[in-house]
Amino acid sequence: MRQRTQTAYAFLTPYLLIFLAFWIWPIINSFWLSFLNTRSANWTFNPRMTWGRLLVDPAFANALQNTLVILVIQVPIMIALATVLATLLNSPALKVRGLFRFAFFAPVVVGEVAYAAMFRLLFNEFGIINKMLAGIGLTTIPWLSDPNAAMAVIIIALTWRWAGYNAIIILAGLQSIPEDVYEAATLDGVSKVRQFFFMTLPLLKPVILLCVVLSVIGTMQLFSEPFLITNRGGPGQATETLGLFLYRQGFNAFNFGYASAVAYTIAALAIAISLLNLWLGRERE
Amino acid sequence: MSGRSSAQRRRNILLHAALAPLALIWLFPLWMMFIFSTMDDNGIFSPHVVLTPSTHFLENFNALEADTGFIRATTISILVATAYTLLSVTLTSMAGWALASYRFVGKGVVLATILGTLTLPYFVVVIPQFIMVARDFHLDNTWFALIVPPLFNSLGVLFMRQSFAMMPSELFDAARVEGVKEWRIFLYVAVPLARPTLAALSIILFLHSWNNYLWPLLINSQPAMMTAPVALGSLIGLTKVSWGGIMTGAVILTAPMLVLFVTLQRHFIAGISAGAVK
Numbered sequence: 110m111r112q113r114t115q116t117a118y119a120f121l122t123p124y125l126l127i128f129l130a131f132w133i134w135p136i137i138n139s140f141w142l143s144f145l146n147t148r149s150a151n152w153t154f155n156p157r158m159t160w161g162r163l164l165v166d167p168a169f170a171n172a173l174q175n176t177l178v179i180l181v182i183q184v185p186i187m188i189a190l191a192t193v194l195a196t197l198l199n200s201p202a203l204k205v206r207g208l209f210r211f212a213f214f215a216p217v218v219v220g221e222v223a224y225a226a227m228f229r230l231l232f233n234e235f236g237i238i239n240k241m242l243a244g245i246g247l248t249t250i251p252w253l254s255d256p257n258a259a260m261a262v263i264i265i266a267l268t269w270r271w272a273g274y275n276a277i278i279i280l281a282g283l284q285s286i287p288e289d290v291y292e293a294a295t296l297d298g299v300s301k302v303r304q305f306f307f308m309t310l311p312l313l314k315p316v317i318l319l320c321v322v323l324s325v326i327g328t329m330q331l332f333s334e335p336f337l338i339t340n341r342g343g344p345g346q347a348t349e350t351l352g353l354f355l356y357r358q359g360f361n362a363f364n365f366g367y368a369s370a371v372a373y374t375i376a377a378l379a380i381a382i383s384l385l386n387l388w389l390g391r392e393r394e
Numbered sequence: 395m396s397g398r399s400s401a402q403r404r405r406n407i408l409l410h411a412a413l414a415p416l417a418l419i420w421l422f423p424l425w426m427m428f429i430f431s432t433m434d435d436n437g438i439f440s441p442h443v444v445l446t447p448s449t450h451f452l453e454n455f456n457a458l459e460a461d462t463g464f465i466r467a468t469t470i471s472i473l474v475a476t477a478y479t480l481l482s483v484t485l486t487s488m489a490g491w492a493l494a495s496y497r498f499v500g501k502g503v504v505l506a507t508i509l510g511t512l513t514l515p516y517f518v519v520v521i522p523q524f525i526m527v528a529r530d531f532h533l534d535n536t537w538f539a540l541i542v543p544p545l546f547n548s549l550g551v552l553f554m555r556q557s558f559a560m561m562p563s564e565l566f567d568a569a570r571v572e573g574v575k576e577w578r579i580f581l582y583v584a585v586p587l588a589r590p591t592l593a594a595l596s597i598i599l600f601l602h603s604w605n606n607y608l609w610p611l612l613i614n615s616q617p618a619m620m621t622a623p624v625a626l627g628s629l630i631g632l633t634k635v636s637w638g639g640i641m642t643g644a645v646i647l648t649a650p651m652l653v654l655f656v657t658l659q660r661h662f663i664a665g666i667s668a669g670a671v672k
Contacts, residue, residue, distance in 0.1 A: 112496070112497045112498065113496045113497070113498060113576070114496075114498040114499045114500075116492075116496060116498075116576050117492040117495075117496040117498035117501070118492070118498065119577075120488040120489065120491055120492035120580070121488070121489050121492040121493075121504070123484075123485050123488065123489075124485040124486060124488065124489035124551065125489070125504070127485065127542070127545045127546055128508075128546050128548065130526075130546075131519070131523055131542075131543045131544075131545070131546040132511065132519060132546035132548070133507065133511070134522065135518070135519035135520075135521075135522035135523050135526070136511060136514065136518055136519055138522040138525075139518050139519060139521055139522050142521065142522065194416075197409060197412065197413050198413075200409055202402075202405070202406045202409060203409065203410075203413075204410065208417070209413055209417050210659070211655075211656065212417035212418075212420045212421045213416075213417065213420055214655070214659075214662075214663075215420075215421075215424060215652060215655060216420070216424075217655075217662075217666065218601055218648075218651040218652060218654070218655045218662070219424070219605075219648050219651070219652075220604065220605030220607070220623055220647050220648065220651075221605060221607045221623070222605075222607055222623040222624075222626050222627045222630075222644070222647070223427070223623075223626070223643075223644035223645075223647045223648045224423070224644075225627075225630065226626065226627075226630050226640050226641070226643075226644050227423050227424075227426070227427045227430075227641070227644055228423065229630060230430060230438070230637055230640075230641065231423060231426060233439075235439045237426060237443060240441065240442070240443045241443055244443055269420065269423060273420075274666065277663055277666050277667060278666070278667055281663075281667040301405070322513075326513055326515060329515060330515050330516065330517055332608060333607055333608070337627060337630050337631070340631050341631075352517065355517055356608075359520075359521050359524075360524070360612055365521050365525060368521055369521050371517075372515070372517040372518045372520075372521060373518065375515050375517055375518075376514055376515050376517075376518050379513075379515055380513075383513075
């Protein structure tokens with residue numbers, strides 16, 4: 110490869126300008142903003158109004174707690190489901206494979222607004238889910254007006270939307286495992302179930318960890334679902350997430366400094382939780 | 395022999411018995427979206443469970459159009475997603491080519507910066523982006539605001555870089571010996587070879603722009619410049635609004651992507667797996 114600095118920058122510059130203006134500069138600017146009191150006419154350095162406020166703001170604590178609850182319940186369920194789905198979809202004996210793949214992968218292309226509207230209607234008090242519950246003789250559930258049920262709706266919706274996405278990634282991982290590993294095990298009489306737990310899962314660990322990390326980063330930024338499905342984090346503030354809290358502070362109250370502190374908290378937590386997962390899943394020899 | 399094959403049969407039946415109900419559950423919301431888009435609100439909220447289409451789609455569409463001007467919003471979305479995709483593919487393949495093909499001063503810094511900030515949450519940049527575009531330059535409610543800031547996305551750079559790096563370099567060196575200019579090598583040799591990657595990337599970028607919600611919501615709040623997801627989202631939660639209309643909008647947003655997904659599944663899946671491996 111030859112040294113061609115001029116040619117290289119001729120190709121790079123258009124992208125780099127955008128990248129610097131709309132990615133790198135905002136990253137730096139937002140860090141600086143997180144120390145400013147932006148509620149006065151002149152923005153002044155006053156971290157007590159931003160980072161200091163984070164420590165004592167009950168609304169922030171509530172949003173943090175809700176986000177962590179969703180994270181701890183939803184991510185493991187979804188990743189387990191995605192792993193099972195990918196394994197079953199990878200089975201050579203599967204018939205009508207195309208239809209099954211469509212069923213689980215289609216949610217990946219459905220936009221946030223369309224799917225949020227749909228789940229809001231499905232779980233409406235007079236919606237079809239309650240009609241079906243009543244139809245089989247169960248009691249109906251006030252899905253969107255009960256705090257715990259509303260959380261459950263968010264978790265169900267997220268799982269519907271993202272399980273297939275993760276299954277696609279895990280499926281790609283499965284298909285990179287060479288066949289002969291299994292052929293040898295089958296010849297030795299190792300059952301399919303044992304093969305799954307003692308061969309497939311360990312081989313898939315890096316891919317599953319990747320899915321966990323991506324899901325953690327996504328969950329920390331959850332916004333559209335509580336904004337649209339549970340009507341701005343309702344009932345009350347029961348489903349308010351960090352993403353929604355940031356939106357309120359930044360774009361309803363226009364308190365950019367405080368919202369930036371929240372943004373950096375989200376980033377720090379996403380990185381910390383991801384690293385924790387990678388550390389827990391590291392190879393131990 | 396027969397024992398083993400009957401065990402296999404049992405396993406196959408079990409496999410389908412596990413997957414089929416799950417697949418039906420997964421298809422149910424999409425199916426109901428379509429069904430609701432054909433029902434009036436009396437039908438949607440009637441006490442009966444109805445799983446088959448009715449005849450009110452056009453009525454619902456008219457209600458939606460009256461509520462929010464959905465045709466204009468959809469037109470804006472199509473134009474924005476197309477422009478964004480073309481621009482992003484152009485910028486990122488040029489940058490990817492530079493990073494794959496040349497040694498140059500600052501290469502390490504550029505790559506490390508892209509990789510090091512790749513997984514930072516979008517929320518970290520959205521506030522300064524908003525201040526810059528809306529407050530400093532007063533460019534809110536413009537095409538520029540919808541199309542240009544989201545072009546920062548660096549996924550395409552890495553995707554294209556990998557694609558170019560995997561091509562045999564003798565191919566390009568042969569052209570260089572002939573005295574062919576670098577931009578011609580890029581345009582006429584490398585880009586045609588990268589067509590599958592370009593297809594996968596274009597699809598993912600188009601989908602991303604078509605479904606983008608938060609940024610257009612923040613930056614283009616005037617009805618005349620709303621994208622389709624923002625226009626549809628503005629109806630959710632209003633008390634006097636046609637749910638049949640909202641579901642019709644959801645179908646209009648979703649159906650074209652489903653058709654694309656079915657016809658171009660291979661590219662979608664390549665794009666998604668690559669997006670994860672970024």
